[in-house]
Amino acid sequence: xxxxxxxxxxxxxxxxxxxxxxxxxxxxxxxxxxxxxxxxxxxxxxxxxxxxxxxxxxxxxxxxxxxxxxxxxxxxxxxxxxxxxxxxxxxxxxxxxxxxxxxxxxxxxxxxxxxxxxxxxxxxxxxxxxxxxxxxxxxxxxxxxxxxxxxxxxxxxxxx
Amino acid sequence: xxxxxxxxxxxxxxxxxxxxxxxxxxxxxxxxxxxxxxxxxxxxxxxxxxxxxxxxxxxxxxxxxxxxxxxxxxxxxxxxxxxxxxxxxxxxxxxxxxxxxxxxxxxxxxxxxxxxxxxxxxxxxxxxxxxxxxxxxxxxxxxxxxxxxxxxxxxxxxxxxxxxxxxxxxxxxxxxxxxxxxxxxxxxxxxxxxxxxxxxxxxxxxxxxxxxxxxxxxxxxxxxxxxxxxxxxxxxxxxxxxxxxxxxxxxxxxxxxxxxxxxxxxxxxxxxxxxxxxxxxxxxxxxxxxxxxxxxxxxxxxxxxxxxxxxxxxxxxxxxxxxxxxxxxxxxxxxxxxxxxxxxxxxxxxxxxxxxxxxxxxxxxxxxxxxxxxxxxxxxxxxxxxxxxxxxxxxxxxxxxxxxxxxxxxxxxxxxxxxxxxxxxxxxxxxxxxxxxxxxxxxxxxxxxxxxxxxxxxxxxxxxxxxxxxxxxxxxxxxxxxxxxxxxxxxxxxxxxxxxxxxxxxxxxxxxxxxxxxxxxxxxxxxxxxxxxxxxxxxxxxxxxxxxxxxxxxxxxxxxxxxxxxxxxxxxxxxxxxxxxxxxxxxxxxxxxxxxxxxxxxxxxxxxxxxxxxxxxxxxxxxxxxxxxxxxxxxxxxxxxxxxxxxxxxxxxxxxxxxxxxxxxxxxxxxxxxxxxxxxxxxxxxxxxxxxxxxxxxxxxxxxxxxxxxxxxxxxxxxxxxxxxxxxxxxxxxxxxxxxxxxxxxxxxxxxxxxxxxxxxxxxxxxxx
Ligand code: FES
Ligand code: FES
Numbered sequence: 020x021x022x023x024x025x026x027x028x029x030x031x032x033x034x035x036x037x038x039x040x041x042x043x044x045x046x047x048x049x050x051x052x053x054x055x056x057x058x059x060x061x062x063x064x065x066x067x068x069x070x071x072x073x074x075x076x077x078x079x080x081x082x083x084x085x086x087x088x089x090x091x092x093x094x095x096x097x098x099x100x101x102x103x104x105x106x107x108x109x110x111x112x113x114x115x116x117x118x119x120x121x122x123x124x125x126x127x128x129x130x131x132x133x134x135x136x137x138x139x140x141x142x143x144x145x146x147x148x149x150x151x152x153x154x155x156x157x158x159x160x161x162x163x164x165x166x167x168x169x170x171x172x173x174x175x176x177x178x179x
Numbered sequence: 180x181x182x183x184x185x186x187x188x189x190x191x192x193x194x195x196x197x198x199x200x201x202x203x204x205x206x207x208x209x210x211x212x213x214x215x216x217x218x219x220x221x222x223x224x225x226x227x228x229x230x231x232x233x234x235x236x237x238x239x240x241x242x243x244x245x246x247x248x249x250x251x252x253x254x255x256x257x258x259x260x261x262x263x264x265x266x267x268x269x270x271x272x273x274x275x276x277x278x279x280x281x282x283x284x285x286x287x288x289x290x291x292x293x294x295x296x297x298x299x300x301x302x303x304x305x306x307x308x309x310x311x312x313x314x315x316x317x318x319x320x321x322x323x324x325x326x327x328x329x330x331x332x333x334x335x336x337x338x339x340x341x342x343x344x345x346x347x348x349x350x351x352x353x354x355x356x357x358x359x360x361x362x363x364x365x366x367x368x369x370x371x372x373x374x375x376x377x378x379x380x381x382x383x384x385x386x387x388x389x390x391x392x393x394x395x396x397x398x399x400x401x402x403x404x405x406x407x408x409x410x411x412x413x414x415x416x417x418x419x420x421x422x423x424x425x426x427x428x429x430x431x432x433x434x435x436x437x438x439x440x441x442x443x444x445x446x447x448x449x450x451x452x453x454x455x456x457x458x459x460x461x462x463x464x465x466x467x468x469x470x471x472x473x474x475x476x477x478x479x480x481x482x483x484x485x486x487x488x489x490x491x492x493x494x495x496x497x498x499x500x501x502x503x504x505x506x507x508x509x510x511x512x513x514x515x516x517x518x519x520x521x522x523x524x525x526x527x528x529x530x531x532x533x534x535x536x537x538x539x540x541x542x543x544x545x546x547x548x549x550x551x552x553x554x555x556x557x558x559x560x561x562x563x564x565x566x567x568x569x570x571x572x573x574x575x576x577x578x579x580x581x582x583x584x585x586x587x588x589x590x591x592x593x594x595x596x597x598x599x600x601x602x603x604x605x606x607x608x609x610x611x612x613x614x615x616x617x618x619x620x621x622x623x624x625x626x627x628x629x630x631x632x633x634x635x636x637x638x639x640x641x642x643x644x645x646x647x648x649x650x651x652x653x654x655x656x657x658x659x660x661x662x663x664x665x666x667x668x669x670x671x672x673x674x675x676x677x678x679x680x681x682x683x684x685x686x687x688x689x690x691x692x693x694x695x696x697x698x699x700x701x702x703x704x705x706x707x708x709x710x711x712x713x714x715x716x717x718x719x720x721x722x723x724x725x726x727x728x729x730x731x732x733x734x735x736x737x738x739x740x741x742x743x744x745x746x747x748x749x750x751x752x753x754x755x756x757x758x759x760x761x762x763x764x765x766x767x768x769x770x771x772x773x774x775x776x777x778x779x780x781x782x783x784x785x786x787x788x789x790x791x792x793x794x795x796x797x798x799x800x801x802x803x804x805x806x807x808x809x810x811x812x813x814x815x816x817x818x819x820x821x822x823x824x825x826x827x828x829x830x831x832x833x834x835x836x837x838x839x840x841x842x843x844x845x846x847x848x849x850x851x852x853x854x855x856x857x858x859x860x861x862x863x864x865x866x867x868x869x870x871x872x873x874x875x876x877x878x879x880x881x882x883x884x885x886x887x888x889x890x891x892x893x894x895x896x897x898x899x900x901x902x903x904x905x906x907x908x909x910x911x912x913x914x915x916x917x918x919x920x921x922x923x924x925x926x927x928x929x930x931x932x933x934x935x936x937x938x939x940x941x942x943x944x945x946x947x948x
Pocket of ligand 2 (some may be wrong): 118119121122124128153377425
């Protein structure tokens, strides 16, 4: 076991982890952050995506050791104290971009990364940016609609 | 009015906040990890295990093998049980099999304190086998010298059925002079469901009973099958179904719940998690059957169909699962989509092989049929020199059609309107003409396909459903369905239906999403696009009973006859529409009244004895890059007649998902096996599941008919979107290139070969012509 320090959803954490442990397992099993889903455990599906220092990463193939001194954000960390949804989450709800919901937390984290750039993207660019996520339910159509909408909204705000 | 509105999903908040709990999220402290010991051969018998090294791994709790497991043979298909022996599913496997029939067969299990120990133990186990030649294809399995895989099925034939409607035989009818004829074999490949949540369950014991949380579409059926597989009395089994990360039919199968239920009994009832890896899900659960279907058609020069024939072989894989039902459904679908002057006949055969077992997958045999039949219609149209749209309009099932095999009636049909709308969207007439006589490496084409699809399983199997409603003190409602939410939006549409019946707002209906066989009313579950139709009927009946009870109670309180009272917008009103009492006041009174306390609830079940056809069409425009064999979908639309839409936005979303699945079937997905029946690409890297980059814009339209039998005029929607896409794309490629490809998927390898053969390309990278 090795001691690591990381900030998870804004809270500093010190914990002992197994050297072989993936960050997905640490977040799920030690911190109860079950929004981090596992669909393949080999970096193919994107369900386990979280932001590590602001970058979307598949945590199933990321050792917890590497997260030492890093800042982690999961969907749980987006939740506002009053339970109100962020515009990104609201867009997913309103555009019917959610079906079984298993790919959803990962996609939302990638959306947070994309929106965070403050740039605008064409639909084709968005397709490429989310192509690391597999979704079997939606054909990506409404996910892209939600993405387009929030990118536009964010850009409007940033542009002001 | 709640029905017909696009309200947001009732579970969306939980899902976007990561709070929705799926099976693996419900693990209890101290849960053990189980892993299946899998055969490394596809055909043979397990002789001996060497377990010493594995047992020495620290953390290994127990290793069980096929020599320990219960002897019961059991069926795994998620069908309603039949008390009539001749209609029961084939019971052809044990929990752990000594006779190995697929690569990765379940021959044992390791239970360990943690994942690492379980994995290490697995690697150290040695198994001795007696090995037989693997049977990969139907031809190999039917060869006279093939090993027989199951004792009761000589020749490895699981089942063969046939029918003929009309006179004389197809061959005789087709002989008539002056008819156009085709007879051609179309092949469809093995594909997998690829739900993003793998197969997982957690089992433990409580008060001498088994409790199992599982990612399943069919909790009540899982309970029955666990009983059949383990010998436990059914009442001793409790199945809990939380949110699930997709199923698409693979979880309409009792996969590993029985094994896990038995495993917990072997470790004193400690909780055990049995979670399959992605590789195991793809190789060792179920797949969509590969089939070869020969279609014969004979038509008059004006396009009128005279005679049609279907002859199909289905590659079952090692175990019966849903077995012959799937190709039998395809044969029935062949019978009903079109009419003909004289005769329609079919012969369908399901053959055991050593591939992954075929099971239910979205569309239940109809996507396979659709590729064969709809390709054949276009091939015939080409021969007749007729527009494929005209040919379909001329012969497609008319309203009032009664299927001679099942008695299912076409109550109402929007099929022709679906075709017209799709044609308009794609610019059919103009593009069919414009894309004739193209030359050069890039060519465009438009193609189409249509389908019909039943709603539920009546009269083939039992259709029953039930529902419970409980009035809360504040006038809101608890709604419990036996029907399951599997991502399709069932909870939301049931909420809308209940709100509609009781004239409440959807926020006042609290649906219990989780099914628990100890408390949930009985329903067979999510399959056959049945729930909004069949379970919707149960809901409607329950809501009406509840309403009657509310009004009866109000009648006592208000001293007015119940038939002069109405429940509207959360109020008891008289015939003039005056508010007499708020529902919350009545509810609180009912709970706590000292004179007449009453807990107002209702529970009803229904026996559905009807069925109805949903319809639709897909139109696609493609650009084919001939030298590299690449198909680009430029435009695609599905137009559906699913009757009245309960929630148009969710309906549309459902169609998107089906279209994407259809595009995967058309262009890339294929589970490959080597000649030892070992899967070659059972992972999401090598198996080409469509990504966002592979998916074009998906257009959807609806023709809303009002079905007289659906509880709200609705009919099947869940599965149909996946059906017509692949043949529409294939027919568009035919239009673009003149090359009639006979099998799926339309990948580069296959297309380049076909273009070479057709003379569009010179061999081996030569110039195109
Ligand atoms: S679980 Fe990490 S990418 Fe699939
Ligand atoms: S919503 Fe089911 S996998 Fe994306």
